[in-house]
Amino acid sequence: MTFLKRGVPLGIAFLMGVLMAFQYYVPHEHSKAFLELMTRWDKIIAGFAVFIGAYSLFHLHYTRIKRRAAGWGYSFFVFVGAFVTIAFGLYNGGEAFWHDKKEGTMFDWIYMNIQVPAGATIFSILAFFMASAAYRTFRARTVESTVLLVAAIIVMLGRVPVGALISQYIPVAADWIMGVPNLAAKRGILLGVSLGAIATSIKIIFGVERQYLGGGD
Amino acid sequence: MERLLRIDRRIIFAFVAVAVIVSLLLEFRLPVPATPPVENIFSKIESLPQGAHLLLAFDYDPSSKEELQPMAIALLHHCYQKNLRVIGMTLWPGGTGLAEQAVTQVASQYGKKNGEDYVFLGYKPGVASLIINMGEDLYTAFPKDFYGNDTSTLPALKGVESLKDIDYVIDLAAGATIETWIAFGKEKYRFEMGAGCTAVIGPDLYPFLDSRQINGLMAGLKGAAEYESLVGRKAQATEGMRPQSVTHVLVIVFILFSNAVFILSGGLRTVRRGK
Amino acid sequence: MRLPLLLLSTLLTVLSCNPCNHGALAQGLELILPEGFKAFDTPNDSGETISLTWKVSPSESTDIDYIIYLSPSTDGPWQEAVRFRSDTHYKSDAPELFGFRKKLRNSHFLRIEPRRYFPGKENKKAVYYFKLAMARGEEVVPQGEVVSARAKGNWFDLSKLNNLIIMVSFSGIVLFFIAHARRFPHLFVRRISGLDAVDEALGRATEMGRPALFVHGLTGMGSISTMAAVNILGRIARKVAEYDTILKVVNNDPIVLSVSQEVVKESYLEAGRPDAYNQDNVVLVASEQFPYVVAVGGIMTRERTAANFFVGFFYAESLILAETGAATGAIQVAATDSYTQLPFFITTCDYTLMGEELYAASAYLSREPMLLGSLRAQDLGKAIIILVLFFGTILASFGIEFITQVFRAF
Numbered sequence: 049m050t051f052l053k054r055g056v057p058l059g060i061a062f063l064m065g066v067l068m069a070f071q072y073y074v075p076h077e078h079s080k081a082f083l084e085l086m087t088r089w090d091k092i093i094a095g096f097a098v099f100i101g102a103y104s105l106f107h108l109h110y111t112r113i114k115r116r117a118a119g120w121g122y123s124f125f126v127f128v129g130a131f132v133t134i135a136f137g138l139y140n141g142g143e144a145f146w147h148d149k150k151e152g153t154m155f156d157w158i159y160m161n162i163q164v165p166a167g168a169t170i171f172s173i174l175a176f177f178m179a180s181a182a183y184r185t186f187r188a189r190t191v192e193s194t195v196l197l198v199a200a201i202i203v204m205l206g207r208v209p210v211g212a213l214i215s216q217y218i219p220v221a222a223d224w225i226m227g228v229p230n231l232a233a234k235r236g237i238l239l240g241v242s243l244g245a246i247a248t249s250i251k252i253i254f255g256v257e258r259q260y261l262g263g264g265d
Numbered sequence: 266m267e268r269l270l271r272i273d274r275r276i277i278f279a280f281v282a283v284a285v286i287v288s289l290l291l292e293f294r295l296p297v298p299a300t301p302p303v304e305n306i307f308s309k310i311e312s313l314p315q316g317a318h319l320l321l322a323f324d325y326d327p328s329s330k331e332e333l334q335p336m337a338i339a340l341l342h343h344c345y346q347k348n349l350r351v352i353g354m355t356l357w358p359g360g361t362g363l364a365e366q367a368v369t370q371v372a373s374q375y376g377k378k379n380g381e382d383y384v385f386l387g388y389k390p391g392v393a394s395l396i397i398n399m400g401e402d403l404y405t406a407f408p409k410d411f412y413g414n415d416t417s418t419l420p421a422l423k424g425v426e427s428l429k430d431i432d433y434v435i436d437l438a439a440g441a442t443i444e445t446w447i448a449f450g451k452e453k454y455r456f457e458m459g460a461g462c463t464a465v466i467g468p469d470l471y472p473f474l475d476s477r478q479i480n481g482l483m484a485g486l487k488g489a490a491e492y493e494s495l496v497g498r499k500a501q502a503t504e505g506m507r508p509q510s511v512t513h514v515l516v517i518v519f520i521l522f523s524n525a526v527f528i529l530s531g532g533l534r535t536v537r538r539g540k
Numbered sequence: 541m542r543l544p545l546l547l548l549s550t551l552l553t554v555l556s557c558n559p560c561n562h563g564a565l566a567q568g569l570e571l572i573l574p575e576g577f578k579a580f581d582t583p584n585d586s587g588e589t590i591s592l593t594w595k596v597s598p599s600e601s602t603d604i605d606y607i608i609y610l611s612p613s614t615d616g617p618w619q620e621a622v623r624f625r626s627d628t629h630y631k632s633d634a635p636e637l638f639g640f641r642k643k644l645r646n647s648h649f650l651r652i653e654p655r656r657y658f659p660g661k662e663n664k665k666a667v668y669y670f671k672l673a674m675a676r677g678e679e680v681v682p683q684g685e686v687v688s689a690r691a692k693g694n695w696f697d698l699s700k701l702n703n704l705i706i707m708v709s710f711s712g713i714v715l716f717f718i719a720h721a722r723r724f725p726h727l728f729v730r731r732i733s734g735l736d737a738v739d740e741a742l743g744r745a746t747e748m749g750r751p752a753l754f755v756h757g758l759t760g761m762g763s764i765s766t767m768a769a770v771n772i773l774g775r776i777a778r779k780v781a782e783y784d785t786i787l788k789v790v791n792n793d794p795i796v797l798s799v800s801q802e803v804v805k806e807s808y809l810e811a812g813r814p815d816a817y818n819q820d821n822v823v824l825v826a827s828e829q830f831p832y833v834v835a836v837g838g839i840m841t842r843e844r845t846a847a848n849f850f851v852g853f854f855y856a857e858s859l860i861l862a863e864t865g866a867a868t869g870a871i872q873v874a875a876t877d878s879y880t881q882l883p884f885f886i887t888t889c890d891y892t893l894m895g896e897e898l899y900a901a902s903a904y905l906s907r908e909p910m911l912l913g914s915l916r917a918q919d920l921g922k923a924i925i926i927l928v929l930f931f932g933t934i935l936a937s938f939g940i941e942f943i944t945q946v947f948r949a950f
Contacts, residue, residue, distance in 0.1 A: 087394030
């Protein structure tokens, strides 16, 4: 059992990890065919995983309704929304779903008039939250935070046309801040992140880190 | 004084809402000069001969529509004006509707025909694996287009076997797909690439611009507005510059105000004593 | 003065047009055809292309083109494969094959995929024949020489040798330090306050009788950030099981969901509390970015979670999630390698693990020497990069770009 639960997955992880790492260096067509095969497997697994996700979502909301959990009324919307969208998707404007998708169906209407504005609305909340977070946290407490504050103001002005109206140097200064000190700091973080990612990959490939299999040892 | 520092966030929200609404209602023009990263994309498209293939990946969904759809529309206007063959696709399932709408609506304004002058491949899962698949053989990755047509018979794809034959690829992204296109597409199959993205991930992409892995970048609504001004077709993005400018100024005013209150209420003294 | 100059220039022209020197003198066009036309299998490829090289000709200009003719046999029929301006396509355009020497500009280079010109008759073992010609408008002057080559698949891409050396060296360093840590387990690791706060956050959740919430980032299982997040989840789940509190895990990817369920279940089992595991607490709440934000925000405000952990790779949703959590008064710990989102987490969370700390977290929480060993390898890797950057900058400042070329990625 331990062999099946630990040995086999670790063996697969090692084999695939090493093969995929070296595949990058082998341009031969066999290597390309192997990569294509793996990507096809990846797509197949991703396709099946969608069912697991849908099951999890519906089971969660079914349980919430059943237990009358706080805000359980919202869970109805999950079922109503899913049912209506799937139904119109299958109906396909009068032609059944096995035909090619028709244009201008009710499904399209739902997408353009419900999903699009709802998504955009949530994204726009970001502007409100940014204003609030900036007001509460951006303080010139120290010399360093004052430098950051001044830089932030220059970048904010330089990123909109009004900056150029105030002074032609503001967009240039904003670009310099983004392209030099900001980028230098980011590259520093990126190098650390990359080394960390490689080290983690090696630990996973060689079975040193096995938390992702569930459990430590 | 201290109470002003702990102001209810809803008051700030109300200020932002009023600023956005007023700036949308009032008509005033702001200059939008194009920056070099945006100009590079424009120049690249200008340099392409008629009939060249341009792949436009709409890797975003409705939540990023306000920033990226104007960018897509401005680019499509430019492509159709130049008689390029546009290949549209998306790696995001939620982006299919927006992508199709943009590609077809702009095409109809120029009398372009589906399958002949442009093709919309739609969505396929896989992201990196799909890109690799397209790099090896576009027709096995997309045997049919969004409308169910056999892609191997489409005149718009004549001369294209794989990503290697695409003259220019532009990824409009709300997530990490630009990095994915670079790592699994551009680096493996050697094509020229430009990118557009939401403002919030723009700074992420500067290193790729610097390393010339992308030749140009349009970041956020401002990037879209700059492209609109280059194409000479001021539309939604240019309009959006008004509320965006006003909101930025408002946030700066908030920051200055909160700092003034902080200093006047003796906050600095408390910080120094704390040291 | 003018006469001798005229004589000299005439003499030079006659000499330069000597067919013995340059192979051919084009009638009427006065083109000097190039020499050294060669065909060979392109190295470092999958066997699709053949490379052609030849030396530059003094006649090249913007109005002169080169034409490459292609045939599957020596006798033809010949078909025009490529035509391009004569002042383009140099060996220097392909440093991955020829390097960075300055004199590469003295030779032309063209990579050609011959099988594409014979659709339906693709023969992988076929030998292809090439001829070169120069052209000005409609007038074409063939060079005469016929060269041939066969495209073969290569088993190693030499242009990626630098990458392979770096990969093997760094892997070796990591494995060495892991083995070293097994023998000498007492490694010093600096304090990471964000991880020390995990116990504090879970203790607070237990005291308040409210759940802790673990929020995955947006990337799937193929992303190393998610792998790291899953590793941290395992450690946190085990502590949660020991504290006997409730852990809710939300994510937006079905594969991450399956792995998370398994990891949390095993952690509860290890902690001796398999009965406390509830599958409905590890859920997929939405598969898209902003519906995910709304769903997670809803959980935070309705269930008043006492501790929120944001772990993985985040995008624009980071601030909305963390602000909502801050408004509910939860203690918040974020760990991300998404550097654009770091400022948002720093301003709204109590503790933020930046960049590589995300990868170090699993080792830090477990205190397993073998996991901690890799951190030392990362430090050594960083030291090497700093040295390379330092000397590279100095050399580049003096116009020596050797280091840039060594580290060039192809």
